[in-house]
Amino acid sequence: MASPKIKLSIRDLVIKFKLRGQVLTAIREASLDIYEGESLAIVGESGSGKSVFTKSFMGLLDGNGWIDSGSITYEGEDIARFKTEKEWLKIRGKKIAMVFQDPMTSLNPLKTVGKQVQEAVELHQGLKKEEAKRLTIEILDDVGIPDSESRYKQFPHEFSGGMRQRVVIAIAIACNPHLLICDEPTTALDVTIQAQILNLLKNLKEKYSLTTIYITHDLGVVANVADRIAVMYAGDIVEIGNSEEVFYNAQHPYTWALLSSLPQLGVKGEPLHSIKGTPPNLFYEVKGDAFAPRNPKALKIDFVEKPPYFEVSPTHKAKTWILDPRAPKVDPPASIKILRDQWGGRKNA
Amino acid sequence: MPNKKDILLEVKNLSVEFGKRKKKFVAVNDVSFHIYKGETFGLVGESGSGKTTIGRAIMRLNESASGDIVFNGKKINGSIDKELDKEITKKIQMIFQDPMASLNERAKVDYIVSEGLYNIKNYKNEEERKEKVEKALLDVGLLPEFLSRFPHEFSGGQRQRIGIARALVMEPDLIIADEPISALDVSIRAQVLNLLSELQKRKNLTYLFIAHDLSVVRFITDRVAVIHKGKIVELAETERLYGNPLHPYTRSLLSAIPIPDPRKEKEKVLKIYDPSCHDYDNAPPKWVEIEPEHFVLGNEKEIEEYRITLMHNQ
Ligand SMILES: Nc1ncnc2c1ncn2[C@@H]1O[C@H](COP(=O)(O)OP(=O)(O)OP(=O)(O)O)[C@@H](O)[C@H]1O
Ligand SMILES: [Mg+2]
Numbered sequence: 072m073a074s075p076k077i078k079l080s081i082r083d084l085v086i087k088f089k090l091r092g093q094v095l096t097a098i099r100e101a102s103l104d105i106y107e108g109e110s111l112a113i114v115g116e117s118g119s120g121k122s123v124f125t126k127s128f129m130g131l132l133d134g135n136g137w138i139d140s141g142s143i144t145y146e147g148e149d150i151a152r153f154k155t156e157k158e159w160l161k162i163r164g165k166k167i168a169m170v171f172q173d174p175m176t177s178l179n180p181l182k183t184v185g186k187q188v189q190e191a192v193e194l195h196q197g198l199k200k201e202e203a204k205r206l207t208i209e210i211l212d213d214v215g216i217p218d219s220e221s222r223y224k225q226f227p228h229e230f231s232g233g234m235r236q237r238v239v240i241a242i243a244i245a246c247n248p249h250l251l252i253c254d255e256p257t258t259a260l261d262v263t264i265q266a267q268i269l270n271l272l273k274n275l276k277e278k279y280s281l282t283t284i285y286i287t288h289d290l291g292v293v294a295n296v297a298d299r300i301a302v303m304y305a306g307d308i309v310e311i312g313n314s315e316e317v318f319y320n321a322q323h324p325y326t327w328a329l330l331s332s333l334p335q336l337g338v339k340g341e342p343l344h345s346i347k348g349t350p351p352n353l354f355y356e357v358k359g360d361a362f363a364p365r366n367p368k369a370l371k372i373d374f375v376e377k378p379p380y381f382e383v384s385p386t387h388k389a390k391t392w393i394l395d396p397r398a399p400k401v402d403p404p405a406s407i408k409i410l411r412d413q414w415g416g417r418k419n420a
Numbered sequence: 421m422p423n424k425k426d427i428l429l430e431v432k433n434l435s436v437e438f439g440k441r442k443k444k445f446v447a448v449n450d451v452s453f454h455i456y457k458g459e460t461f462g463l464v465g466e467s468g469s470g471k472t473t474i475g476r477a478i479m480r481l482n483e484s485a486s487g488d489i490v491f492n493g494k495k496i497n498g499s500i501d502k503e504l505d506k507e508i509t510k511k512i513q514m515i516f517q518d519p520m521a522s523l524n525e526r527a528k529v530d531y532i533v534s535e536g537l538y539n540i541k542n543y544k545n546e547e548e549r550k551e552k553v554e555k556a557l558l559d560v561g562l563l564p565e566f567l568s569r570f571p572h573e574f575s576g577g578q579r580q581r582i583g584i585a586r587a588l589v590m591e592p593d594l595i596i597a598d599e600p601i602s603a604l605d606v607s608i609r610a611q612v613l614n615l616l617s618e619l620q621k622r623k624n625l626t627y628l629f630i631a632h633d634l635s636v637v638r639f640i641t642d643r644v645a646v647i648h649k650g651k652i653v654e655l656a657e658t659e660r661l662y663g664n665p666l667h668p669y670t671r672s673l674l675s676a677i678p679i680p681d682p683r684k685e686k687e688k689v690l691k692i693y694d695p696s697c698h699d700y701d702n703a704p705p706k707w708v709e710i711e712p713e714h715f716v717l718g719n720e721k722e723i724e725e726y727r728i729t730l731m732h733n734q
Contacts, residue, residue, distance in 0.1 A: 116605045116606060116607045117576070117605040232467065262466075262632055262633060262634055262673065262676045262677060262678075263466060263672060263673060263676045263693075264466070265676070265678075266675075266676035266678070266690055267676075267690065267692075270690060288605050288606050289606050289678075290606070290680060291606075291635065291678045291679075291680045292678040293678075294678065294679060294680055294681055294682045294684075294685040295678070295679075295682065295685035295686060295688065314682045315682050315683070318680060318681060318682050319682075328607070329606065329607070330680065332606060332607060332609070332610040333606075333635070333680050334609075334610075334613070334635045334636050334638070334639035334640075335635045335639075335677075335678075335679065335680050336680060337639050339638075339639060342614040342617065342618075343610040343613055343614055343639070344610060345607070345608075345610035345611040345614060346607040346610070349575065410681075413681070
């Protein structure tokens with residue numbers, strides 16, 4: 072990417088929720104620049120804050136949640152300051168669209184698939200019936216629905232899970248957004264369908280010049296779709312870099328743990344690496360490196376002070392004290408070493 | 421894999437149908453396989469392919485339309501006597517996908533884990549029941565003091581452990597694990613997979629592992645069968661199948677496995693399976709052992725092609 076333009080810039084964002092009289096901090100001073108035209112993956116385990124973080128870009132936080140401090144800059148404007156629904160409607164759907172990957176709940180079972188896509192086309196592109204229908208069928212073609220003319224007249228229940236998923240994406244695309252966020256639920260789709268959807272998103276990104284954010288808990292699935300990967304833990308981005316940098320040269324112990332627990336990297340007959348313990352309780356203040364209590368190789372300082380970002384390359388940084396020049400050398404697990412060797416080997420090749 | 425190959429479960433030409441006449445739907449179509457004692461046998465295919473129905477037929481939760489299911493040498497489908505029914509209720513247990521939905525939210529862990537014992541009165545007295553339940557909890561790495569708690573007080577991984585404990589308490593020989601980790605977060609998946617392997621070694625368990633995630637299946641199973649629309653299309657030792665997939669559906673499934681390696685992933689080509697590539701109206705397929713312990717479904721012409729592929733790969 073030649074001098075990437077920043078599409079969305081998030082700075083020191085803090086998001087809190089009130090729950091039964093207590094306050095929970097779900098996002099803890101997270102910062103992120105999203106570049107125009109890139110595809111970014113946000114990876115992290117359940118509860119790490121992926122959905123809350125991205126929903127805040129569209130003003131979709133639940134009623135008991137709020138942006139406590141920090142900024143979200145979109146086209147020169149700090150949208151974190153938006154107060155009214157009217158302000159958000161300028162952005163939501165139009166500029167930033169979100170696909171919730173639970174196609175059953177996002178579609179209206181009583182309306183034909185074509186109607187649902189066409190409504191979005193009419194609403195956001197202000198086209199007349201005839202024209203809108205033509206465009207709708209074109210979009211259905213684009214998302215890979217065969218026989219789009221006859222499929223137009225069918226209802227969601229006549230579609231398979233994977234096809235429904237495509238319809239949901241079609242609706243998001245129909246609004247002609249700049250930024251498309253796909254939030255994947257923990258329960259994975261079938262492998263084949265998942266791979267097809269990821270492929271589809273890649274193609275659509277080109278055709279519609281979209282910037283895409285793909286949210287997942289499975290680092291294993293994003294090697295191909297993502298230009299960059301942001302690893303999220305306990306409401307903060309602990310490592311970010313180009314896809315190759317994060318896979319072949321991971322620096323944060325949490326990224327190591329995520330990578331080495333992938334069965335693809337496991338050795339048959341031996342136990343798979345597993346992350347002990349649970350993420351921190353976000354009702355309390357998190358001290359130091361939030362991952363330290365689960366990190367068997369944690370340093371003393373990890374429990375005391377929050378690490379800043381250390382730069383690994385101009386495009387790669389991680390929040391871990393291991394990268395401090397004063398830190399003792401900490402060896403990554405065996406599977407991470409293998410990945411590093413692969414990178415080194417092929418970089419020279 | 422164990423050296424001594426005793427067969428624990430045999431499924432012969434099994435078909436399961438739902439609905440009647442015009443609305444008849446064949447969920448499982450003439451399926452055959454066997455599972456050796458002590459092994460982990462995988463069943464993979466996409467959702468709706470009939471994996472769960474096969475598991476439920478073995479559990480006697482779905483009636484079979486035809487075919488035999490033989491467990492420890494005895495036919496267990498169709499009508500069987502009370503004695504045998506009780507025995508297999510004990511010896512074959514199931515673990516489900518969604519630990520949330522599969523546990524009764526209003527019952528305490530004590531009741532949830534004991535349910536199977538109560539159902540067939542599989543204990544002499546209250547003391548023995550308590551003992552069995554506590555032991556099952558310890559086996560899955562939970563503390564006996566959890567017995568008085570409710571499922572919602574546990575994390576997803578712990579709930580799946582409770583699900584495993586309630587199977588273990590019956591001292592089964594065969595556990596049917598139906599997508600036991602798909603609903604779990606990646607970080608917890610590894611824990612549950614490790615627990616299943618460890619229990620298998622310690623208790624000499626046999627698993628039927630049902631899943632759609634092929635990387636997990638490769639990691640955990642000894643042999644694997646690939647099922648498409650109610651029919652098994654290929655079956656082999658796991659490494660053999662992953663190394664030498666023959667059936668186009670198996671190939672398409674394997675091509676979709678995400679590789680955690682950006683460069684390899686970029687070179688990857690997705691293969692889409694189109695069932696119309698077969699000419700089965702004119703030449704129907706047969707289930708053929710194409711090399712030792714490697715079975716594939718194909719007609720004469722296809723089998724010939726598969727043979728050539730195998731020769732090239734050797
Ligand atoms: N409406 C709410 N009220 C209170 N807490 C909330 C609310 N929504 C989210 N949270 C909390 O914020 C944190 C981040 O949640 P979030 O849903 O963003 O996680 P996630 O990374 O998307 O997880 P998953 O992979 O399970 O979708 C969690 O601790 C969650 O419990
Ligand atoms: Mg989420």
